[in-house]
Amino acid sequence: MSRAFVNEDSAANQADTPVERQVSEQPNYVTALGLEQLQAKVAELQRLHSQEAARKDLPDKQHLADMERDLRYFNQRLHSAHVVAPATSTHKVQIGSWVTYVDEHGTQKRVQLVGEDQADAAQGLINWGSPLGRALLGARQGDEVLWIRPAGDLQVEILAIEPAYTTP
Numbered sequence: 001m002s003r004a005f006v007n008e009d010s011a012a013n014q015a016d017t018p019v020e021r022q023v024s025e026q027p028n029y030v031t032a033l034g035l036e037q038l039q040a041k042v043a044e045l046q047r048l049h050s051q052e053a054a055r056k057d058l059p060d061k062q063h064l065a066d067m068e069r070d071l072r073y074f075n076q077r078l079h080s081a082h083v084v085a086p087a088t089s090t091h092k093v094q095i096g097s098w099v100t101y102v103d104e105h106g107t108q109k110r111v112q113l114v115g116e117d118q119a120d121a122a123q124g125l126i127n128w129g130s131p132l133g134r135a136l137l138g139a140r141q142g143d144e145v146l147w148i149r150p151a152g153d154l155q156v157e158i159l160a161i162e163p164a165y166t167t168p
Helices: 008-016 032-053 061-079 131-136
Strands: 098-103 108-114 125-127 144-147 154-162
Antiparallel strands (some): 098 154, 144 154
16 A cells, blocks of 8 residues: 555554553452452552643653553453452362472472462462463362473472461
8 A cells, every 4th residue: 555545643643552451361360469459550550640641741642551551451350350268278279379389300389379460470479370370279288280381291299288378
């Protein structure tokens, strides 16, 4: 198509429009703490958006558009959240459980199964819907489960299951 037929205003507006954040198709199960974190994130984004929009000098349109996109995403996540009951079992892995496992190489780890938006692998917070989360969910102490990974499948044994209210 000839450049003469392109609406330059339209092309400029498309460049300013951020790409929407993808929403997972898995159920949005969250812990009570995960729900609080989602609520805090929405409140913080609303506060920042209001501050930016109220600037006496020209507000940063790209920054506003990014915040609006994030607000749409986190509001959707908040409205689709299903809070799960706190994990209390020491016999069966639930969302919220702390799980200590050892892999076939003797590496021992401790993780907590949490909702997608709360996950932070560096802190040991694992999305319940991730390959490791799905392998652990429902397992019992002493069970061996197969963690299916892109780097190669790994057999892990559940050493301990702790309720949600314990901390690392």
